Amino acid sequence: MVTAKKKVRKLRRVEMFDVINLTLLTLICLSMFYPFLNLLFVSISAQSEVTAANGLLLYPKKIQLEAYKYVFSYNNIWRAYQNTIFTTIVGTILSLLLTCMGGYSLSKKGMPGRTVMTNFVLITMFISGGLIPTYLTMRDYKLLNSLWVLILPGCVSAWNLFLARNFFMGIPEDLKEACYIDGGNEVQTMLRIVLPLSMPIIATLTLFYGLGYWNQYSSAIIYNTRQEYHVLQVVVRRMYSSSMSDLLTPEELELQRTPPTEVVRAATVMFTTAPVLAIYPFLQKHFAQGVMVGSLKG
Amino acid sequence: MKKVIALILALAMVLSISAVALADEKPVKLSIMKSADDSVYDPVNNPALAKILEVNNIELELHMVDDITQSVNLAMASGELCDIIASPKLTVMEYMSSGYVLPLNDLLDQYGQDLKARIPEAVWEFVTLGGDIYAIPQENKNYKWPTAIRMDWVEKLGYEKKTEYTVSELKQILIDMATKDPDGNGENDTYGMNAYGGGWKNTNIAIYGAFNGIPDQNYLSEDGYIYSYNTSDDFRAALTYLNELWTAGAIDPEFFVASEDQATQKAANGKIGYFTSWWNGVKVLCENGFADLNPDAWYDVIYVTSDDGKTQGVLDNGRVSNSTFITTTCKNPEAAMKFLNYLATDEGYELFQYGWEGLHFEYNEDGTTTSIYQLNKDYLPLTGLVKWQSAGGLAPLKEDASRAQQMIWPFENTQHILGLPVYQDLFYGLPTTQEALEYATEVSNYVTSKVVEFVTGATPINDETWAAYKTDWAAKGGMKVLESYAKQYNELNKSEYPCK
Numbered sequence: 001m002v003t004a005k006k007k008v009r010k011l012r013r014v015e016m017f018d019v020i021n022l023t024l025l026t027l028i029c030l031s032m033f034y035p036f037l038n039l040l041f042v043s044i045s046a047q048s049e050v051t052a053a054n055g056l057l058l059y060p061k062k063i064q065l066e067a068y069k070y071v072f073s074y075n076n077i078w079r080a081y082q083n084t085i086f087t088t089i090v091g092t093i094l095s096l097l098l099t100c101m102g103g104y105s106l107s108k109k110g111m112p113g114r115t116v117m118t119n120f121v122l123i124t125m126f127i128s129g130g131l132i133p134t135y136l137t138m139r140d141y142k143l144l145n146s147l148w149v150l151i152l153p154g155c156v157s158a159w160n161l162f163l164a165r166n167f168f169m170g171i172p173e174d175l176k177e178a179c180y181i182d183g184g185n186e187v188q189t190m191l192r193i194v195l196p197l198s199m200p201i202i203a204t205l206t207l208f209y210g211l212g213y214w215n216q217y218s219s220a221i222i223y224n225t226r227q228e229y230h231v232l233q234v235v236v237r238r239m240y241s242s243s244m245s246d247l248l249t250p251e252e253l254e255l256q257r258t259p260p261t262e263v264v265r266a267a268t269v270m271f272t273t274a275p276v277l278a279i280y281p282f283l284q285k286h287f288a289q290g291v292m293v294g295s296l297k298g
Numbered sequence: 299m300k301k302v303i304a305l306i307l308a309l310a311m312v313l314s315i316s317a318v319a320l321a322d323e324k325p326v327k328l329s330i331m332k333s334a335d336d337s338v339y340d341p342v343n344n345p346a347l348a349k350i351l352e353v354n355n356i357e358l359e360l361h362m363v364d365d366i367t368q369s370v371n372l373a374m375a376s377g378e379l380c381d382i383i384a385s386p387k388l389t390v391m392e393y394m395s396s397g398y399v400l401p402l403n404d405l406l407d408q409y410g411q412d413l414k415a416r417i418p419e420a421v422w423e424f425v426t427l428g429g430d431i432y433a434i435p436q437e438n439k440n441y442k443w444p445t446a447i448r449m450d451w452v453e454k455l456g457y458e459k460k461t462e463y464t465v466s467e468l469k470q471i472l473i474d475m476a477t478k479d480p481d482g483n484g485e486n487d488t489y490g491m492n493a494y495g496g497g498w499k500n501t502n503i504a505i506y507g508a509f510n511g512i513p514d515q516n517y518l519s520e521d522g523y524i525y526s527y528n529t530s531d532d533f534r535a536a537l538t539y540l541n542e543l544w545t546a547g548a549i550d551p552e553f554f555v556a557s558e559d560q561a562t563q564k565a566a567n568g569k570i571g572y573f574t575s576w577w578n579g580v581k582v583l584c585e586n587g588f589a590d591l592n593p594d595a596w597y598d599v600i601y602v603t604s605d606d607g608k609t610q611g612v613l614d615n616g617r618v619s620n621s622t623f624i625t626t627t628c629k630n631p632e633a634a635m636k637f638l639n640y641l642a643t644d645e646g647y648e649l650f651q652y653g654w655e656g657l658h659f660e661y662n663e664d665g666t667t668t669s670i671y672q673l674n675k676d677y678l679p680l681t682g683l684v685k686w687q688s689a690g691g692l693a694p695l696k697e698d699a700s701r702a703q704q705m706i707w708p709f710e711n712t713q714h715i716l717g718l719p720v721y722q723d724l725f726y727g728l729p730t731t732q733e734a735l736e737y738a739t740e741v742s743n744y745v746t747s748k749v750v751e752f753v754t755g756a757t758p759i760n761d762e763t764w765a766a767y768k769t770d771w772a773a774k775g776g777m778k779v780l781e782s783y784a785k786q787y788n789e790l791n792k793s794e795y796p797c798k
Contacts, residue, residue, distance in 0.1 A: 048587025
């Protein structure tokens with residue numbers, strides 16, 4: 001009887017703990033999720049409703065898609081989207097290829113000049129060429145006003161190279177030696193043994209590089225001045241901050257678009273982050289593992 | 299044999315003549331760099347643009363940049379510049395030492411008659427140095443800061459509806475707007491003003507103007523010395539006035555901390571009664587739902603004067619908005635000047651400023667224009683290359699205009715208030731000095747922090763604190779900046795005004 005009562009009490013404590021725990025975690029999740037949800041609600045609401053609520057909506061009272069219509073029909077937006085998709089896909093593939101190859105090479109303990117090369121890469125993490133020398137270099141390579149200027153210069157990030165190197169160093173040598181014994185060379189070892197075991201780091205690098213290319217802005221405005229090479233962030237930023245210009249008279253502004261309201265700005269943000277949000281769940285499984293494993297080794 | 303040679307020579311002559319003829323017909327390639335806007339360069343689908351290119355026999359390569367100063371500097375470093383660059387305000391004067399800015403005197407004499415006729419001589423002075431004209435200035439409308447007041451509240455509070463109020467009258471009105479519940483909701487949630495309009499500098503432009511100046515500007519006194527308004531007794535009087543408003547509760551307590559969005563939301567919710575802002579201030583409020591949320595509200599344009607009625611004015615935006623220059627790397631400066639001059643002709647102006655008649659716009663009976671194209675398809679990629687103020691005009695108010703449109707129209711139609719005084723900085727148009735680059739930011743931050751202290755009462759305004767403020771202002775580099783500009787000014791004008 002006493003034992004049964006104790007068990008019931010213990011069960012009730014556990015249940016109480018679960019309830020409190022779940023409640024707290026739910027509140028924390030909501031506090032993190034709500035800003036995004038609010039952004040979504042704002043983007044599908046009328047501006048007067050958003051203003052009356054001082055920008056915070058629990059739910060949209062009346063759904064309106066005018067802001068999205070504005071965004072979808074903005075000049076050059078689809079060309080910019082196309083450019084961004086191109087640079088993201090091509091850039092990510094190229095970056096992954098070169099980073100994995102570079103990381104694998106630097107992870108080989110017996111490689112001649114490994115220390116020198118590692119230090120050389122390390123230096124580039126702290127010192128860069130500067131804006132003007134870099135610009136002149138891009139000009140000399142005839143990369144200005146092209147999509148390749150957004151891909152090639154930043155193709156291999158030193159930081160990501162070290163992440164990959166450290167991950168590859170963590171793969172047991174025995175597995176690689178088994179491949180050598182079976183007659184495999186370095187390329188085959190990398191392709192058949194190392195890379196299949198490296199999904200976490202590949203997923204991580206895919207996310208890092210992909211986001212980097214997707215969010216490119218400063219390089220885009222420096223190197224590409226022609227409209228046909230503008231990328232999404234450039235056009236979005238222009239949409240976001242358009243028209244408050246002292247260059248324009250009222251007559252001129254009459255002919256151009258009105259300032260973007262909060263609703264339009266929210267729609268703009270949703271428009272640019274939707275693809276990233278769509279892809280992230282597929283990479284999440286590998287991402288968490290990859291970040292930790294790649295960072296621990298010296 | 300002789301016949302064969304003669305035939306060959308004749309063939310060679312025909313071919314060379316053809317080559318010359320074809321070369322003459324080939325369009326000239328011109329590249330233009332200008333600040334990015336919402337427009338798209340599409341000569342295929344824009345008949346107005348196609349006509350401009352056809353008439354001038356040119357192919358345009360348009361470079362639209364977000365940071366034109368950075369882009370021009372990079373281009374100068376690389377030695378590869380566009381043929382025509384539309385630089386903001388008078389930054390062209392800072393590029394002159396680079397050797398990339400082409401003097402335009404001869405080109406203007408030969409090909410720029412329409413430009414010279416349209417743009418007033420006084421405006422050309424801003425881009426002239428040592429007798430050489432270095433750019434085509436774009437004439438700016440210098441009055442763009444109307445002041446708005448909730449006239450429905452003014453009348454409800456028992457005050458006379460006027461277009462001009464003295465600072466004393468305005469003070470009482472603003473205090474009552476904060477204390478007498480003009481919106482009638484039973485809550486003490488309204489204010490005379492908040493930061494809507496642009497914070498402590500811009501929202502109060504009309505008030506500063508009634509106190510004889512505008513912050514951050516510099517003037518020549520009647521006694522013959524150059525001074526900064528930021529350290530003048532007039533500015534002290536203006537801050538004292540604002541402190542009185544603050545103490546009485548007429549200013550929103552979030553005035554100095556609210557973001558632009560927060561201030562706009564409060565104004566759009568109808569919680570403030572007064573502001574000075576960029577001329578589309580009321581339009582922005584309506585786009586944020588002001589007219590829908592406050593169907594009885596009404597903003598009117600007003601002017602603010604000193605109590606004796608003698609002093610008033612607002613911020614001058616400068617006579618020059620952009621300056622378009624031709625670079626020394628341009629292979630065909632004659633074609634560039636002809637093209638720019640064409641934009642100043644009647645035909646060219648209509649095409650590049652309004653588009654294609656019947657497709658993009660139509661003329662009203664009084665000669666003004668109304669845009670008929672979809673708003674989301676911006677078709678004016680050449681805006682910002684040439685401009686003068688007597689051109690165009692705002693479309694008249696339509697008979698079926700909504701209440702919001704009727705309210706907005708006087709604020710946009712600034713033509714009717716062009717004659718009012720504006721305060722212009724003495725150093726307008728002078729290149730940035732080294733001292734300004736070094737000290738201006740810190741001095742500006744210091745002035746802002748002291749304004750907050752004085753207006754909120756954290757630091758009382760008296761002789762001692764004001765003297766300490768002026769001393770610190772000078773110590774932080776304010777006097778060095780002032781003296782550096784004064785030196786330039788005196789050199790240019792062959793004068794010897796001291797600074798104080």
